[in-house]
Amino acid sequence: MSEPSAPLATQDARGGFGSRLGFILAASGSAVGLGNLWKFPYAAYANGGGGGNEQGAGSFVLIYLLAVLLVGLPIMLAEILIGRRTRRNPVGAFKALSPGTPWKLVGALGVFTGFLLLSYYNVVAGWTVEYAVKSVGGEFSARTSEVGDSDLRDRLWSDFRATPDSLAQLPAPPAPTSALLTPAAAWAQFAAAHPAAYAELEAELRAELWQAFILDPDFAALSATLRKEILPGKLFNEFLASPLRQVGWALFFMCLSVGVVIAGVARGIERWTKILMPLLFILLIVLLVRMLTLEGAGPALAFLFVPRAGQLCSASLLAALGQAFFSLSLGMGAIITYGSYLTRRTNIAAAACAVTLMDTMIAIIAAIIIFAAIFSYGLVMQDGGAGNLFTAIPVIFMKIPGGTYLCVVFYVLIMFAALTSTISLLETVVSYFIDERGWSRRKATTAVGAAVFAVGLPSALSFSVLADVQFFGRSWFEMADYLCSNWFLPLGGLLVALFVGWRMTAKELREELPPAQLPRLPFVLWRALLSYVAPAAVLVVMVGILVGAVQA
Ligand code: PHE
Numbered sequence: 214m215s216e217p218s219a220p221l222a223t224q225d226a227r228g229g230f231g232s233r234l235g236f237i238l239a240a241s242g243s244a245v246g247l248g249n250l251w252k253f254p255y256a257a258y259a260n261g262g263g264g265g266n267e268q269g270a271g272s273f274v275l276i277y278l279l280a281v282l283l284v285g286l287p288i289m290l291a292e293i294l295i296g297r298r299t300r301r302n303p304v305g306a307f308k309a310l311s312p313g314t315p316w317k318l319v320g321a322l323g324v325f326t327g328f329l330l331l332s333y334y335n336v337v338a339g340w341t342v343e344y345a346v347k348s349v350g351g352e353f354s355a356r357t358s359e360v361g362d363s364d365l366r367d368r369l370w371s372d373f374r375a376t377p378d379s380l381a382q383l384p385a386p387p388a389p390t391s392a393l394l395t396p397a398a399a400w401a402q403f404a405a406a407h408p409a410a411y412a413e414l415e416a417e418l419r420a421e422l423w424q425a426f427i428l429d430p431d432f433a434a435l436s437a438t439l440r441k442e443i444l445p446g447k448l449f450n451e452f453l454a455s456p457l458r459q460v461g462w463a464l465f466f467m468c469l470s471v472g473v474v475i476a477g478v479a480r481g482i483e484r485w486t487k488i489l490m491p492l493l494f495i496l497l498i499v500l501l502v503r504m505l506t507l508e509g510a511g512p513a514l515a516f517l518f519v520p521r522a523g524q525l526c527s528a529s530l531l532a533a534l535g536q537a538f539f540s541l542s543l544g545m546g547a548i549i550t551y552g553s554y555l556t557r558r559t560n561i562a563a564a565a566c567a568v569t570l571m572d573t574m575i576a577i578i579a580a581i582i583i584f585a586a587i588f589s590y591g592l593v594m595q596d597g598g599a600g601n602l603f604t605a606i607p608v609i610f611m612k613i614p615g616g617t618y619l620c621v622v623f624y625v626l627i628m629f630a631a632l633t634s635t636i637s638l639l640e641t642v643v644s645y646f647i648d649e650r651g652w653s654r655r656k657a658t659t660a661v662g663a664a665v666f667a668v669g670l671p672s673a674l675s676f677s678v679l680a681d682v683q684f685f686g687r688s689w690f691e692m693a694d695y696l697c698s699n700w701f702l703p704l705g706g707l708l709v710a711l712f713v714g715w716r717m718t719a720k721e722l723r724e725e726l727p728p729a730q731l732p733r734l735p736f737v738l739w740r741a742l743l744s745y746v747a748p749a750a751v752l753v754v755m756v757g758i759l760v761g762a763v764q765a
Contacts, residue, residue: 246634271520280537296552303546323546332669339462509589544702714744
């Protein structure tokens with residue numbers, strides 16, 4: 214951080230995107246990734262139906278959308294602007310815009326966050342490779358026989374408990390305290406109040422259920438489908454519990470990202486993203502249409518989009534806000550870095566809108582697909598739904614003709630979406646070492662890649678050997694994710710908003726955003742959002758959590 218960056222004008226030798234479309238694709242490539250496909254449905258589940266709150270994720274999704282529009286979009290434009298104006302890595306950018314001030318620490322925070330975020334993101338990226346390979350082998354449909362009777366019994370039992378009728382069979386009424394309590398929650402309450410009676414009852418009912426199932430005339434057909442359906446969940450848990458495979462795929466994925474970043478970001482990514490991003494989008498639309506025709510579609514849409522009062526606590530507010538930053542790649546300088554490869558002619562306001570829209574659409578579509586599958590097929594999500602991209606999706610493909618092949622295509626595309634995001638994370642950290650420390654691209658990339666992989670090891674092992682090592686009730690993996698998405702990214706974004714909103718003059722901003730590109734009214738609105746709304750939103754939520762923590 215000691216060396217000053219080169220003056221603005223001499224940095225034109227920097228690689229650049231060939232076109233505005235090239236930038237939009239690359240930035241969308243960074244934004245669209247596991248954040249949309251894996252984390253958003255999972256966060257909605259954890260902060261809605263799965264996390265002890267049984268009423269659905271409507272409020273969470275609504276807050277998320279508001280956060281994207283009022284906080285994410287303005288900061289997206291601010292980051293692109295900083296990047297293109299300075300043509301630097303995040304630290305160099307703040308140094309150039311505000312020399313001799315501590316603002317460069319915002320860039321440093323970003324580089325640090327990118328480093329930590331990549332360390333666990335890379336682990337989940339490895340999961341996509343495992344699943345691409347698994348689906349080539351047809352493992353989901355081929356290994357039916359391995360789901361034994363005891364799994365089947367568990368499955369029958371949890372399905373039964375989730376049906377409204379099951380309540381009527383309880384001899385002693387479990388007295389649901391509120392009409393809103395789902396059967397599962399009522400059962401839980403009953404179990405807690407009368408453990409012995411509950412255990413006896415459960416054993417009895419389970420046996421009865423199993424007996425009835427065996428005697429069913431459609432037994433053979435029924436058990437074949439049920440066995441298949443629970444297979445993905447079982448496979449996923451086996452995979453999580455294997456330290457070797459977790460570490461192996463993480464290593465593989467890191468090598469992949471290092472390879473691409475050494476080759477230079479702009480050209481390689483631009484070429485591939487042009488083909489693969491639209492393909493992913495098309496496949497998602499196909500799946501969406503298919504899922505909307507199923508009976509679970511209605512409940513899924515209601516679950517996701519009907520907000521209800523009292524669904525949210527300040528922790529889930531922060532999670533929704535953090536998710537917006539995570540999904541849009543904001544708050545750590547990735548977009549500053551990509552913006553630095555952008556040419557002067559580009560209309561960055563239009564680019565910011567395009568990227569934000571694309572990213573949000575994909576997150577919403579992914580969530581609809583996954584929840585429609587959960588509701589249509591009565592899937593039970595374990596571990597707060599952390600694996601739903603890997604447990605719910607295979608079930609969908611098992612039921613589509615030709616699904617085995619489509620499943621391969623799907624996971625390969627997801628793998629690519631993850632890769633375009635890991636690349637942007639790695640590139641941000643690497644560009645700091647190249648620009649500010651004078652390292653060669655090869656040296657910086659290899660060293661950073663190796664260090665990130667090492668720091669990611671405890672994340673890769675968080676589901677097996679290190680599962681019991683907890684930090685404030687979270688595994689290393691969960692803690693890293695919690696800190697990055699809920700705290701560091703929003704904090705970084707807050708500081709970017711304050712910087713552009715308060716430190717940069719209207720004249721400076723207008724040099725990057727002439728009235729032809731952003732008319733007066735939206736310009737004023739944008740500055741107001743940056744100066745007041747975004748910082749206030751982040752601060753209020755954060756302070757709310759801290760105060761709550763102090764009081765607890
Ligand atoms: N936005 C990416 C995703 O949704 C993750 C990411 C976060 C990438 C921050 C870069 C910076 O998967």
